[in-house]
Amino acid sequence: MAQYGRIIGIDVGTKWVGLARTDLLKTVANPIGTYHVDDVFDALGEQLENENVEKVVVGWPLTPEGEEGRAIKMVKEFLAKLETKFPDVDVAKVDERYTSKEAVRAMVEAGVPKMKRRESDRVNQAAAAIILQKYIELVKANNVRITDRYV
Template sequence: MRVVGVDVGLRRIGLARSDATAVLASPWRTLAATGRPETDADLIAAAVASLDDPLQAIVLGHPRKLDGSATHLTAHVEAVAAALRARVGVPVVLQDERLTSREAEMRLAERERSWRKRKDKLDAAAAAVMLQDYLDALSD
């Protein structure tokens, strides 16, 4: 069963998915966000519904500052998670996403010189880093 990782932003939503055994995460796609929790939840639910394999869970990156306090996006992501729970029949989990975008950017910079190309891939790559952290914690 697959697990989907979601990096919610106000402009873009990065999606990642696990392999069928829920061991390895990889970037999947990027959606244009609306900044409205209900609509963004609809977009995520539609993307997830397009998967052929059964789904185990959806993991949303939970934005926090390094000291653990909320960011300007925390309430938005929590609202998207609540709306998504009402739309899908699988658990929707919040996962700490501190430093995932930075790690994704470093990984992309090793392979892609063009900032424009990296920027297009960054949100899905950040979702993959966050999802891999979640999958690794499950296997411990």
């Protein structure tokens, strides 16, 4: 019997943070929105309070060579705040290489006009959905339970 719940995906940026969430069966990721770094924890708190969130998946910025990139420090600081504000939340990290490019490509394929594609809020939330969808696919491909910690 399937357990109903959601997973939240996060694309951390210097000024903006994109959020996405799964459907209740945890099969599809959909963008929620983009929030200023000062406001994202309020938005996360609302999701955690109003939804049955089983896990939070954060994009882990690796270089093309698979090494930790410059943005790792920023994401580590975000994760430290996340753990302080929501200590009971289970967190996983997923390689986020090329997710912003994938987000722009997906918007082109969906027919989103060029001016709208330049709006960083659209890219951030689409990237969060791609990060989350990657996690879902990794879990399926590796026959791992959602409740397992997968990095």
